[in-house]
Amino acid sequence: MTAKLAGKARSQALATIKGWKKVRGRDAIQKSFRFADFNEAWGFMTRVAMAAEKADHHPEWSNVYNKVEIVLSTHDAGGVSLKDVALARVIDAVA
Numbered sequence: 001m002t003a004k005l006a007g008k009a010r011s012q013a014l015a016t017i018k019g020w021k022k023v024r025g026r027d028a029i030q031k032s033f034r035f036a037d038f039n040e041a042w043g044f045m046t047r048v049a050m051a052a053e054k055a056d057h058h059p060e061w062s063n064v065y066n067k068v069e070i071v072l073s074t075h076d077a078g079g080v081s082l083k084d085v086a087l088a089r090v091i092d093a094v095a
């Protein structure tokens with residue numbers, strides 16, 4: 001099991017990803033992505049889905065036309081772990 005991040009390790013890990021904000025009321029991070037149209041948004045989601053499945057670590061997300069809202073948290077750990085930071089990095093790279 002992956003441990004939930006806390007303290008200095010947490011702030012150091014979160015400092016390596018840009019634009020991810022703390023979700024209010026729970027230990028999770030979130031970011032919104034906007035694309036030219038649905039086709040671009042769906043292509044992005046497809047790439048993220050394949051990476052997530054490969055890593056066995058999955059996003060919580062919603063899509064409305066060209067907008068994709070993503071929340072990352074490690075359910076097993078009850079909060080943000082290094083797996084979320086790693087997935088956030090992959091997501092930013094394919095966006």
Ligand SMILES: C[C@H](O)[C@H](O)[C@H]1CNC2=NC(N)=NC(=O)C2=N1
Pocket residue numbers: 056057058059072073074075076077
């Ligand atoms: C059995 C399987 O490995 C687990 O349920 C994985 C799948 N994907 C997951 N994704 C996320 N975000 N958190 C988890 O704890 C998690 N657990």
